[in-house]
Amino acid sequence: xxxxxxxxxxxxxxxxxxxxxxxxxxxxxxxxxxxxxxxxxxxxxxxxxxxxxxxxxxxxxxxxxxxxxxxxxxxxxxxxxxxxxxxxxxxxxxxxxxxxxxxxxxxxxxxxxxxxxxxxxxxxxxxxxxxxxxxxxxxxxxxxxxxxxxxxxxxxxxxxxxxxxxxxxxxxxxxxxxxxxxxxxxxxxxxxxxxxxxxxxxxxxxxxxxxxxxxxxxxxxxxxxxxxxxxxxxxxxxxxxxxxxxxxxxxxxxxxxxxxxxxxxxxxxxxxxxxxxxxxxxxxxxxxxxxxxxxxxxxxxxxxxxxxxxxxxxxxxxxxxxxxxxxxxxxxxxxxxxxxxxxxxxxxxxxxxxxxxxxxxxxxxxxxxxxxxxxxxxxxxxxxxxxxxxxxxxxxxxxxx
Amino acid sequence: xxxxxxxxxxxxxxxxxxxxxxxxxxxxxxxxxxxxxxxxxxxxxxxxxxxxxxxxxxxxxxxxxxxxxxxxxxxxxxxxxxxxxxxxxxxxxxxxxxxxxxxxxxxxxxxxxxxxxxxxxxxxxxxxxxxxxxxxxxxxxxxxxxxxxxxxxxxxxxxxxxxxxxxxxxxxxxxxxxxxxxxxxxxxxxxxxxxxxxxxxxxxxxxxxxxxxxxxxxxxxxxxxxxxxxxxxxxxxxxxxxxxxxxxxxxxxxxxxxxxxxxxxxxxxxxxxxxxxxxxxxxxxxxxxxxxxxxxxxxxxxxxxxxxxxxxxxxxxxxxxxxxxxxxxxxxxxxxxxxxxxxxxxxxxxxxxxxxxxxxxxxxxxxxxxxxxxxxxxxxxxxxxxxxxxxxxxxxxxxxx
DNA sequence: GGACCTAAATATAAGATCCAAATAAATTCT
DNA sequence: AGAATTTATTTGGATCTTATATTTAGGTCC
Numbered sequence: 001x002x003x004x005x006x007x008x009x010x011x012x013x014x015x016x017x018x019x020x021x022x023x024x025x026x027x028x029x030x031x032x033x034x035x036x037x038x039x040x041x042x043x044x045x046x047x048x049x050x051x052x053x054x055x056x057x058x059x060x061x062x063x064x065x066x067x068x069x070x071x072x073x074x075x076x077x078x079x080x081x082x083x084x085x086x087x088x089x090x091x092x093x094x095x096x097x098x099x100x101x102x103x104x105x106x107x108x109x110x111x112x113x114x115x116x117x118x119x120x121x122x123x124x125x126x127x128x129x130x131x132x133x134x135x136x137x138x139x140x141x142x143x144x145x146x147x148x149x150x151x152x153x154x155x156x157x158x159x160x161x162x163x164x165x166x167x168x169x170x171x172x173x174x175x176x177x178x179x180x181x182x183x184x185x186x187x188x189x190x191x192x193x194x195x196x197x198x199x200x201x202x203x204x205x206x207x208x209x210x211x212x213x214x215x216x217x218x219x220x221x222x223x224x225x226x227x228x229x230x231x232x233x234x235x236x237x238x239x240x241x242x243x244x245x246x247x248x249x250x251x252x253x254x255x256x257x258x259x260x261x262x263x264x265x266x267x268x269x270x271x272x273x274x275x276x277x278x279x280x281x282x283x284x285x286x287x288x289x290x291x292x293x294x295x296x297x298x299x300x301x302x303x304x305x306x307x308x309x310x311x312x313x314x315x316x317x318x319x320x321x322x323x324x325x326x327x328x329x330x331x332x333x334x335x336x337x338x339x340x341x342x343x344x345x346x347x348x349x350x351x352x353x354x355x356x357x358x359x360x361x362x363x364x365x366x367x368x369x370x371x372x373x374x375x376x377x378x379x380x381x382x383x384x385x386x387x388x389x390x391x392x393x394x395x396x397x398x399x400x401x
Numbered sequence: 402x403x404x405x406x407x408x409x410x411x412x413x414x415x416x417x418x419x420x421x422x423x424x425x426x427x428x429x430x431x432x433x434x435x436x437x438x439x440x441x442x443x444x445x446x447x448x449x450x451x452x453x454x455x456x457x458x459x460x461x462x463x464x465x466x467x468x469x470x471x472x473x474x475x476x477x478x479x480x481x482x483x484x485x486x487x488x489x490x491x492x493x494x495x496x497x498x499x500x501x502x503x504x505x506x507x508x509x510x511x512x513x514x515x516x517x518x519x520x521x522x523x524x525x526x527x528x529x530x531x532x533x534x535x536x537x538x539x540x541x542x543x544x545x546x547x548x549x550x551x552x553x554x555x556x557x558x559x560x561x562x563x564x565x566x567x568x569x570x571x572x573x574x575x576x577x578x579x580x581x582x583x584x585x586x587x588x589x590x591x592x593x594x595x596x597x598x599x600x601x602x603x604x605x606x607x608x609x610x611x612x613x614x615x616x617x618x619x620x621x622x623x624x625x626x627x628x629x630x631x632x633x634x635x636x637x638x639x640x641x642x643x644x645x646x647x648x649x650x651x652x653x654x655x656x657x658x659x660x661x662x663x664x665x666x667x668x669x670x671x672x673x674x675x676x677x678x679x680x681x682x683x684x685x686x687x688x689x690x691x692x693x694x695x696x697x698x699x700x701x702x703x704x705x706x707x708x709x710x711x712x713x714x715x716x717x718x719x720x721x722x723x724x725x726x727x728x729x730x731x732x733x734x735x736x737x738x739x740x741x742x743x744x745x746x747x748x749x750x751x752x753x754x755x756x757x758x759x760x761x762x763x764x765x766x767x768x769x770x771x772x773x774x775x776x777x778x779x780x781x782x783x784x785x786x787x788x789x790x791x792x793x794x795x796x797x798x799x800x801x802x
Numbered sequence: 803g804g805a806c807c808t809a810a811a812t813a814t815a816a817g818a819t820c821c822a823a824a825t826a827a828a829t830t831c832t
Numbered sequence: 833a834g835a836a837t838t839t840a841t842t843t844g845g846a847t848c849t850t851a852t853a854t855t856t857a858g859g860t861c862c
Contacts, residue, residue, distance in 0.1 A: 012847085072810095239728070478839060
């Protein structure tokens with residue numbers, strides 16, 4: 001497949017090495033005996049494979065007895081662990097108005113994090129890439145390592161992304177967001193849709209084979225996991241939410257089709273202060289100053305216009321949930337992104353609208369607990385999954401000699 | 402995983418055997434040299450593996466030189482082929498009003514076919530199973546083999562089916578359709594949703610990684626293939642079409658939610674002859690005698706009411722296409738089932754309704770060419786795919802001694 | 803401190819598999 | 833009949849795994 005085609009005689013060794021490495025990636029420190037139980041191989045084989053992995057720089061033998069074990073009886077076991085210096089992974093959330101990056105070791109422990117606001121439209125593609133490059137450099141410096149240590153970088157962008165990491169050619173905005181990061185960032189680079197990464201993060205938090213994660217700040221995008229697998233679609237368009245308004249207005253998409261809940265709250269509030277009949281506290285703010293936060297805040301204080309908007313958002317969400325549940329048998333819908341903390345009332349209203357007599361069980365509607373970091377967390381999780389799946393494809397920094 | 406856990410030393414042999422067998426399942430008759438090219442193994446190894454497969458009853462050496470090859474020069478190659486008597490697969494379309502079964506060899510060549518009308522509600526679960534048992538027995542007799550020859554039986558039922566072959570407990574109709582075939586039918590038995598099987602059949606006809614196949618006779622069900630994989634959902638509910646009317650009537654599903662295009666044409670026609678203002682040839686038929694065929698026929702002759710119905714069906718289809726395209730990035734929508742031959746005008750109208758300014762390309766709408774046999778064909782194809790994926794899991798009838 | 807116990811590491815032998823190269827066989831062409 | 837050609841078979845070597853026996857490193861008990 002990739003790299004040198006191993007001779008068939010060495011294939012077995014490689015299979016066993018991968019299995020052992022997969023095990024090592026989940027354990028802190030392990031003995032040969034534990035590895036024997038996990039892989040089903042003999043002690044001699046396990047030790048041989050470990051030897052090879054130490055030589056390749058993946059593992060290191062740990063000698064100091066910092067152990068509180070239950071009084072081991074016989075000869076003490078040799079213990080191995082993943083070599084700290086084997087490498088790190090980088091996650092990057094390359095949003096429209098900000099960049100967030102996170103560097104972790106191979107077990108997902110954070111080593112460095114950076115965030116920066118950007119103006120993508122002023123920067124252009126090249127500018128976005130350069131900014132990302134710089135930010136990652138800083139985060140790597142925080143983590144005390146360099147470009148060569150990065151095994152894999154996963155980038156989340158707000159655009160459909162196909163299996164090759166490309167976005168549809170028609171979309172100018174999409175092309176701007178998916179700025180061609182691959183050549184400039186360290187290690188192997190994988191570009192993925194941001195909502196898809198959010199879905200991976202949510203699934204890692206609470207495993208479930210059929211979840212939809214709605215990344216719902218400015219734009220609306222869904223990461224769909226069905227039968228435990230992320231859906232992509234030919235051009236990466238799976239999870240786009242354009243269909244919503246297609247229904248409202250008879251196949252003609254109107255404005256708002258891809259707006260997220262946050263953007264909608266803002267838009268409806270700015271429009272509502274003109275058209276709404278009753279009194280509303282939102283009029284105290286200048287029209288251009290109204291943000292989604294203000295609407296949620298006003299609703300909590302009982303403002304009627306804000307309450308209406310909450311209800312409309314809830315109805316919208318309920319529709320989405322029904323479609324996802326009906327068409328894909330989704331069992332859990334997670335609202336993620338920056339506004340997930342304030343979304344409670346919307347969820348409540350949406351739940352009340354769900355039909356009760358439908359044949360199949362209703363999906364549960366929940367808010368994400370990961371806040372604004374879903375995408376970066378998902379990027380890291382995605383990177384780690386990838387490395388776990390085929391560890392040998394990502395060579396660690398060569399050991400000495 | 403299944404069966405005897407092979408010792409690790411034998412794993413390599415097994416891998417190579419499976420690879421060779423997969424190759425053999427696609428070829429008519431092959432030489433060791435061809436197998437070498439396909440698997441990348443040495444001649445000695447290939448012959449050794451072939452030896453083992455002959456011993457296991459999978460392959461047989463073909464000696465008679467019924468070959469029109471281009472005058473081979475050197476020593477003639479030994480040629481192998483899949484043993485005809487290795488086994489057969491059975492497909493069963495267990496619909497509500499009929500049973501269809503097809504027996505084929507391991508390359509999908511038909512050996513026997515039977516069809517029978519049934520009254521499922523009168524028969525009950527046990528009666529359905531018994532009828533299926535009998536019909537399959539007849540088809541096997543036509544094919545000249547018995548129960549022991551069946552490696553795998555795939556059953557399609559009009560109900561959601563989860564990964565274990567079970568349907569949701571709530572649905573009485575579903576439980577009746579998914580009648581518990583497994584213990585009574587020959588070979589390993591797999592139960593699957595009928596629309597999913599139709600999707601597999603369509604994809605086998607014209608490969609495409611993202612297709613939706615609407616099985617649209619009496620009931621509406623979709624088989625969804627995204628990223629080359631069939632979607633199932635936790636309870637097998639992926640592809641249910643209840644969401645349609647949820648939109649029309651504000652989250653309250655009304656009648657017709659799961660009716661197929663055929664059923665809708667009939668219902669609308671029977672209702673329409675009362676409410677419609679103009680003249681229509683459909684009134685010449687008794688209300689209870691109007692069938693979907695009559696509506697399509699009348700439309701071809703220019704009847705206005707029938708034309709209206711066609712348009713409404715087209716609009717419905719267009720909605721479905723837009724949702725599938727938008728939410729799942731589906732590139733092709735196939736209408737399959739008994740009415741697929743008459744569906745042309747509906748497709749035309751639906752195409753005209755598709756929006757043209759949407760960001761992503763529109764799905765193509767096509768009619769299936771497999772007619773009423775889609776489900777059975779898909780069942781066979783599904784069985785063959787399964788056997789190709791893990792051939793060794795299905796032992797062939799033991800060879801002599 | 804020394805005898806004993808235990809579980810792990812090492813060493814050794816054996817089995818299975820594959821590859822590479824040499825040898826033998828079967829067929830066509832001259 | 834003999835050369836050429838292609839394939840089958842045999843043989844030796846290398847790799848990797850397993851199974852068994854032996855050694856080793858610690859602890860415990862007296």
